[in-house]
Amino acid sequence: MRLARSRRAWVPSLPPFNPGTSTERMAMLHSHPLRIAVLFVGTLLLASPAYAGGGGWLIKPLGLMLGGAMLITLVLSKIQQTSILSFIAMGVVMGLAIGGYEEDYLLAHFPGLDAIVSGFQQVGIALLLFIAGMEFDIGSITKRARLVLTNGIGQIVLALLLLFLVAQALLQGESFSTLFYFALCLTLSSTIIIRTALDTRGGGDSLQGQIVMGITVLQDLVAIILLAQLLGLKETGGVIVPGTALLILAKLVGLALVLWVLSKYILDPVVKYLTKSPELLFVSALGWCMGVASVCAAIGISPEAGAFLAGVSVGILPYKLDIEDKVEPLKSFGMVLFFLTLGYGLTKVDGQVYQDDIKLACFFVALVVIGKPILSIIFGWLTKLKGRPSFMIGGYLNQCSEISLIIALIAREAGVFNDRMFALVVLTVIGSFIVSSFGHLYINELYAMIRGMLRFVDNHSAPYQVESFDFEFKDHVVVLSYNELSGEIADFYAQRGEKVLLMDLDPEITEFFKGKENSNIIPLYADMEDPDVWEQFAFDKAKLVISCLDEGQEAEIGISQFLKQRSPDVPFLAATSSHEEALELYEMGVRYVIQTDYLASKKFREVFGEEIDKSGSEAFKEKGEEHWKATREIKEGLGEIFKFV
Numbered sequence: 001m002r003l004a005r006s007r008r009a010w011v012p013s014l015p016p017f018n019p020g021t022s023t024e025r026m027a028m029l030h031s032h033p034l035r036i037a038v039l040f041v042g043t044l045l046l047a048s049p050a051y052a053g054g055g056g057w058l059i060k061p062l063g064l065m066l067g068g069a070m071l072i073t074l075v076l077s078k079i080q081q082t083s084i085l086s087f088i089a090m091g092v093v094m095g096l097a098i099g100g101y102e103e104d105y106l107l108a109h110f111p112g113l114d115a116i117v118s119g120f121q122q123v124g125i126a127l128l129l130f131i132a133g134m135e136f137d138i139g140s141i142t143k144r145a146r147l148v149l150t151n152g153i154g155q156i157v158l159a160l161l162l163l164f165l166v167a168q169a170l171l172q173g174e175s176f177s178t179l180f181y182f183a184l185c186l187t188l189s190s191t192i193i194i195r196t197a198l199d200t201r202g203g204g205d206s207l208q209g210q211i212v213m214g215i216t217v218l219q220d221l222v223a224i225i226l227l228a229q230l231l232g233l234k235e236t237g238g239v240i241v242p243g244t245a246l247l248i249l250a251k252l253v254g255l256a257l258v259l260w261v262l263s264k265y266i267l268d269p270v271v272k273y274l275t276k277s278p279e280l281l282f283v284s285a286l287g288w289c290m291g292v293a294s295v296c297a298a299i300g301i302s303p304e305a306g307a308f309l310a311g312v313s314v315g316i317l318p319y320k321l322d323i324e325d326k327v328e329p330l331k332s333f334g335m336v337l338f339f340l341t342l343g344y345g346l347t348k349v350d351g352q353v354y355q356d357d358i359k360l361a362c363f364f365v366a367l368v369v370i371g372k373p374i375l376s377i378i379f380g381w382l383t384k385l386k387g388r389p390s391f392m393i394g395g396y397l398n399q400c401s402e403i404s405l406i407i408a409l410i411a412r413e414a415g416v417f418n419d420r421m422f423a424l425v426v427l428t429v430i431g432s433f434i435v436s437s438f439g440h441l442y443i444n445e446l447y448a449m450i451r452g453m454l455r456f457v458d459n460h461s462a463p464y465q466v467e468s469f470d471f472e473f474k475d476h477v478v479v480l481s482y483n484e485l486s487g488e489i490a491d492f493y494a495q496r497g498e499k500v501l502l503m504d505l506d507p508e509i510t511e512f513f514k515g516k517e518n519s520n521i522i523p524l525y526a527d528m529e530d531p532d533v534w535e536q537f538a539f540d541k542a543k544l545v546i547s548c549l550d551e552g553q554e555a556e557i558g559i560s561q562f563l564k565q566r567s568p569d570v571p572f573l574a575a576t577s578s579h580e581e582a583l584e585l586y587e588m589g590v591r592y593v594i595q596t597d598y599l600a601s602k603k604f605r606e607v608f609g610e611e612i613d614k615s616g617s618e619a620f621k622e623k624g625e626e627h628w629k630a631t632r633e634i635k636e637g638l639g640e641i642f643k644f645v
Contacts, residue, residue: 025433033420058188062627082193082433084339091343101161121341123290126307127404129336130289132191132220132403133311134324144207148214151379151393152387155215156222158375159187166367167188170360171421171615177233178421181226181411185425186368188223188401193215193433197440205483205550207385207506215397222405227410228252228305234414251301252309259292268317275319278326278412285327286312304410309463342405346426353423361427368432369439372398380457386505387454388447395443399436400429444554451530458527473538476501478545480555482509485575485594488546493544494520501537503528529555531562540566548594553581560589 072086098113141148163183171179194212198204203221204213232244267288274281289310296306314323373394380390411417417425439446477493479486482504490500500521504510505528513523526533528549539545547556556574563570564635574585575594582593611619 006420016036030133036120078360082196082437084192085430085433086177088343088346088430089341091340092346093343094340095344095347095375103118111627117341117344120337121345121409122303124336124338124341125304125409126289126293126332127286127330128338128402128406129304129308130285130311131327131331131334133308133313134320134327135293136190136220136308137213137217140210141218144210144214147211147383148218149384150383151211151216151376152215154379154382155372155375155397156187156219159372160184162371163187163367170363174421175239177416178411178418181230181407181416182421182425182481184223185224185404185407186364186400186428188407189216189372189397190399190401190433190436191220192402193399193440194396195437197437197443200440200529201443208389208396211389212393212396215393219401220403223401223407224248224305224308227403227407228302230407230410230414231302231417233416237415248301251299252305255296255301256309256312260316263313263316267313271314271317271319271323272314275322275326281323281326282329285323288314288329289330301401304406338406342409342426345409346423349419349423353420354427357420357424358427361424361431364424364428365431365435368400368428369398369435377457378455384507385457386525386527387451387457389505390457391441391447391450391454395446397441398439400425401416402429404429405410414533445594459601472499474541476538476541478503478537478539478542480504480545480547482506483548483550485596486546489546490521497634498543501542503533503537529558531558534559534562539571541561541603542570544571544573546575546594548575556585557588561586564589 006446070086070355072089075086125281131151141152160180160183163186164179167174167179167182171182174182194216195204198212199208204210228248229245232248233240236244271281271284274284289307292310293303297303314320317323373391376394376397377387377390380387380393404425408417408422408429412419412422477490477498479490479500479502482490482502486502490502494500500512501524502513502521503524503526505525506524510523510525513519513521524537528536528547534540539559545559545563547559549555553574553576556572560572560574563572571591573591573592573594574590575596576582576585577596579595579597582595585593607623611623614620
């Protein structure tokens with residue numbers, strides 16, 4: 001089930017056609033095809049006067065590309081595919097259409113088209129990396145530092161090495177730098193697709209969700225550093241020169257320091273003023289992005305890396321969320337520009353190149369989609385994670401990245417990639433997008449299929465240790481997954497002398513409760529979604545079973561059916577913030593659903609009733625102070641694990 005979330009994500013928002021939006025919005029989209037058709041026809045009718053009035057030769061092809069992309073997105077959304085593919089596809093269609101004209105006709109009717117497309121592409125890349133920089137959250141790494149660094153660095157290094165060796169064997173005759181950047185493109189994972197999957201499933205705050213997002217931040221950092229090195233490779237003819245590489249790295253570090261100083265002492269007060277006007281803030285953000293990128297190009301630093309660091313310098317300001325709200329259109333605009341122009345550029349590569357390497361691309365797609373979960377399971381075993389989070393981490397990471405396409409494009413311009421390598425990367429990235437997006441729809445079912453094969457991972461993690469607590473598996477209270485809600489529930493029963501079995505897949509949380517002496521809350525590091533666990537720890541003999549799991553609801557349905565068969569008198573409660581999921585859980589036999597939004601709204605009425613007659617200077621003042629004190633007490637009581645709640 002899904003508990004309410006407040007974290008923002010770098011997911012270019014294109015409502016209502018983005019499959020990464022909520023299920024409710026998708027349902028609305030699918031139920032109103034007539035409205036969408038009217039919208040499309042209306043757009044064409046509104047655009048027709050511009051065509052008739054000779055409104056510039058660029059308007060018609062651009063309008064057709066956007067309109068076509070909208071239709072393709074509708075189709076792709078039906079099969080839960082990312083809208084990125086629709087823009088690439090429409091760019092390809094337009095490129096093929098324009099390519100069918102004679103050269104003289106193109107010069108007469110579309111003068112300077114390639115130069116304009118190239119300019120749009122550069123702007124799109126800069127905007128995408130600027131927004132990625134704004135969303136760059138170092139806290140995602142430090143929050144789970146040990147697990148993120150071990151799994152992240154391990155996977156990056158090992159994936160790079162293995163993919164490099166495979167590419168070396170299959171792509172003979174290519175240089176070291178070519179093979180290295182090819183392996184890098186396949187190693188990186190898509191922030192957009194991962195965020196969409198986590199948001200759809202409500203798993204952003206789960207252990208695996210936090211680790212996955214930390215790894216993507218780590219990958220972004222590595223990608224930008226190596227992306228900047230392409231400028232040096234262009235100057236050296238594709239040969240890696242240590243001195244040049246160190247100089248570029250030093251320039252990057254220097255640029256980061258300069259931007260940090262500017263952000264702290266100049267941007268902070270300026271942006272504070274600009275937040276009062278959305279228009280000013282939007283234009284200023286665009287100017288800051290392009291300005292820093294231009295300065296970097298002039299002083300010999302990668303403008304792409306400059307745009308990213310410009311975004312980081314804005315993202316560290318205290319007004320980050322306000323800025324993101326006001327410059328959100330830049331996300332969609334950057335994505336549309338880049339992927340449309342990328343699709344158009346793909347048609348400039350000889351079609352025979354794609355035909356010759358389609359089988360090889362399929363092999364690399366399989367290698368990425370299957371190999372990354374295997375690596376994740378290996379590092380999960382090494383870090384003593386359970387089988388489920390180990391598999392889920394790899395299951396979310398099992399695709400290439402949108403940044404891979406940017407790297408491939410720039411590597412081609414730098415002479416590091418030829419047309420064949422560029423086409424191979426693009427085919428592999430697109431193929432991995434398609435397969436991975438389908439896989440995310442059935443990730444729980446895929447895990448259920450191989451659960452038995454992952455017993456060695458579960459057995460290597462911390463063993464079940466309940467015996468030392470003198471715990472009897474009868475009339476006990478079972479609480480699944482730790483968060484603020486389940487913490488309150490566990491504490492409520494513990495204070496009344498009940499023995500509470502608190503299960504969680506987070507080793508840091510279970511270790512925290514193990515250190516609590518004379519507590520009736522007994523922690524257990526176990527996979528709550530494993531039927532063997534339900535039986536081993538006697539859910540059917542419990543006084544009460546309460547689930548506060550925050551990712552999907554398959555486990556709750558399974559537990560409900562298990563209890564219905566074994567012991568229908570045991571009350572089973574589950575928590576969710578979704579009205580739709582609440583109804584589904586009731587239909588599946590859950591005794592009571594803790595529908596958080598419903599309960600909160602009822603509580604708010606009580607609070608408002610108590611405060612309505614107070615003066616403006618006193619209203620909500622006492623309530624706010626009480627809440628602040630209570631939150632401080634929770635933080636002091638939980639210590640390091642407060643950030644996980």
